[in-house]
Structures are given as C-alpha cells and as structure tokens.
Amino acid sequence: MCDVAVVMGSISDLKVMQNTLDVLTELGVSYETKVVSAHRTPQEMLDFAKNAQKKFQVIIAGAGGAAHLPGMIASSTSLPVIGVPVPSRYLKGIDSLLSIVQMPAGVPVATVSIGEAGAKNAAILATKICALKNDSYRKSLNNYVKAMHDTSIESGEKFE
Numbered sequence: 001m002c003d004v005a006v007v008m009g010s011i012s013d014l015k016v017m018q019n020t021l022d023v024l025t026e027l028g029v030s031y032e033t034k035v036v037s038a039h040r041t042p043q044e045m046l047d048f049a050k051n052a053q054k055k056f057q058v059i060i061a062g063a064g065g066a067a068h069l070p071g072m073i074a075s076s077t078s079l080p081v082i083g084v085p086v087p088s089r090y091l092k093g094i095d096s097l098l099s100i101v102q103m104p105a106g107v108p109v110a111t112v113s114i115g116e117a118g119a120k121n122a123a124i125l126a127t128k129i130c131a132l133k134n135d136s137y138r139k140s141l142n143n144y145v146k147a148m149h150d151t152s153i154e155s156g157e158k159f160e
C-alpha cells in the first residue's frame with residue numbers, strides 16, 4: 001500500500017513535478033509515479049483513476065496547457081485530487097491553471113499555484129491529508145516547518 005500517487009500528463013512535466021517527488025521523499029512519504037494523459041492515453045487514465053482507491057490515499061496530478069488530467073481523474077475517483085498547473089510554453093501556465101482550477105460544482109480539484117512552488121505545496125498538502133491517520137507523517141511535517149522557520153531566521157540574521 002502506497003500513500004500518494006503522483007501522475008503527470010507527459011514526461012516533459014517531470015522537470016516541475018520532480019519538486020513534488022523531492023518533498024515527498026524528504027517527508028518520508030511513500031509514493032508511486034505514473035505518466036498518463038487525458039488526451040493521449042484516455043483509457044489508461046480512466047483505468048488508473050478507477051483502481052486508485054485500492055492503493056492510494058491521495059492523488060497529485062500535474063499537467064500543462066489544456067490540463068484536463070486532474071479534473072478527469074477527479075471525476076472518476078472518490079480520492080482527493082490535488083492539481084499542479086505546469087508552466088506551458090506559450091501561455092506560461094495561465095492556461096494550465098485555469099484548466100485545472102475552474103471545475104464545475106461537485107467535482108473538486110484542490111489546485112495549487114503554477115510551477116515549482118505549487119509542485120512543492122502539492123506534496124505538503126498531500127502529506128497533511130495522509131497525516132490525519134499517520135503520526136510519523138505529522139512529525140515529519142512539524143520538522144519540515146521548524147527547519148523552514150530556522151532557515152528563515154538564520155538568513156535574516158546575516159543582514160543584522
């Protein structure tokens with residue numbers, strides 16, 4: 001049993017989605033990855049979404065451009081889905097963001113910000129969901145927050 005599924009529409013999304021994988025690794029959260037596309041491999045996407053509940057607690061889906069992957073997966077599973085808008089070549093990810101965030105009522109996708117920060121936050125949000133039933137993940141999150149706090153204080157002290 002794995003906790004988080006990290007899926008992306010294309011291997012070209014990995015540059016951004018690697019930030020998600022790195023934070024999950026840092027937090028000690030178990031995950032699996034998969035490239036699956038709403039447009040290029042729709043049947044595989046549906047198969048994944050319909051079976052995801054057997055293995056995972058949360059799905060993180062990253063996609064760019066006409067980014068229908070998170071929403072389509074959300075329509076086919078009762079698991080929470082976190083959508084990461086991947087920056088696109090021509091519209092810089094505004095298209096990705098709007099495609100992911102503007103879901104119709106009844107089919108939520110928890111949408112984070114475009115790019116690297118969003119990819120990292122998706123991992124933290126997924127861990128927070130998993131931590132509801134996992135004390136070890138809760139401790140990891142507390143340590144992560146403390147490290148961020150200490151780094152911020154230390155970097156500020158250099159200017160004093």
Ligand code: RP5
Binds near residue numbers: 010012062
């Ligand atoms: C989307 O199209 C993917 O999520 C990716 O962000 C974008 C471009 O894909 P490639 O043409 O680089 O494979 O489906």
